[in-house]
Amino acid sequence: MIRFLILMTVFLTTSCHNKTEKSIQLISNETSNTSINDQLDTYFCDYEIKPLIIVNNTESKxxxxxxxxxxxxxxxxxxxxxIKIDDDLFILKDKLTLNTVWEHKDSVDFANNWDEIKLFAYNRRELIGIRMSYxxxxxxxxxxxxxxxxxxKSKTKNFFGQFRIDRKMALYHFDNELSxxxxxxxESANDSKVEYIYELFSIDEKGQFNxxxxxxxxxYQIKHITFLDDDTIRKEILEQNWIQEIK
Incomplete structure (x- = not known):
């Protein structure tokens, strides 16, 4: 019998802390007692929408x-x-990611396996998220x-991709918008650095993320820059053009 894990969680629509959102100029942060990864994890946790249901494909079958x-x-x-969701049957062929994954937008037809499925609800809108891989x-x-x-509601399909970052699939609420x-x-071989670029998408009435x-x-963009050369003084930099300053 194929086993899979279903995790029920409590749906939260409020953040861990109230924050005032504002537009800021591009800044760099080269000195901090807290790692940039920890800063970003803490920040995004405050705005993460908790899924109603999580299903993991533990045996890939x-x-x-x-x-x-x-x-x-x-x-x-x-x-x-x-993939068939309720009565909506569609194929992955010719589907592209909305974001640049590495050097360009990527074809999701490479995926042949699902790893995780989540059901989200926010502002009377329900969405299903599926994490896929090869x-x-x-x-x-x-x-x-x-x-x-x-x-x-609209049966609109939005595809995204990630490479060498993490495997997390999440939705957020910024400015009271589903995001x-x-x-x-x-990666830049010339100056021995790697950039992890975060970009903000919000959903419209038709269910499309823009x-x-x-x-x-x-x-709205965040750049987390790390340096491959251990001899450099700058170990990592955080650059922000975001809705509020991340500290």
Missing amino acids: QTLINLGKHKIEWLDTTEETK NPCVGSGCSVDYFLIYDL YVSKTYR KKKNSNGLT
């Missing part, structure tokens, strides 16, 4: 998933991968994850 009142089917063949993976393919954020934070990996920009037309 589960193809029929009951998610509350919704049913999901994962249909993978050697030719293509199909199995069995080889080399750099083991460092890639794709995410489908599916709006149940997604994409993550991009960028990049959120400030009054100057600049995308």
Whole structure:
């Protein structure tokens, strides 16, 4: 019997701490007693929307998933991968991520396995999130994850990807808007540095996620820059053009 884990959690729509949001200029932070990863984890935790249900594909064999009142089917063949959410059947072929994953937007057709499914609810809107990967993976393919954020009302499909960052799939509430934070990996061999770029997307009435920009037309963005050369004085830098300063 195939086993899989279902974790029920309490849905939270409020943050851990109240914060005033504002637009700020690009800044750099090179000295801090707290690591930048810890700073970012703490900050995003405050705004994370807790899922109602989490299902993990513990044996990579589960193809029929009951998610509350919704049913999901994962249909993978050697030719293509199909997903059916309730009565909506669609394929991954020709689907691209909304964000740059590494050097460009990526095709999600590479995925042939689902790893985690979450059911979210916020402001009378329900969404399903599916984290996908390639199995069995080889080399750099083991460092890639794709995410489908599916709006149940409109049946709109939003795809994102991550490479060499983390495997977390999450939704957030910023400015009382349902939001997604994409993550991009960028490595520069010339100056021995790696950039982890976070960009803010907000959902519209049609269930589509779009990049959120400030009054100057600049995308809200965070850059966490690390240096590969151990001899450099600057170990890591945090640059922000965000809705509020992250301290």
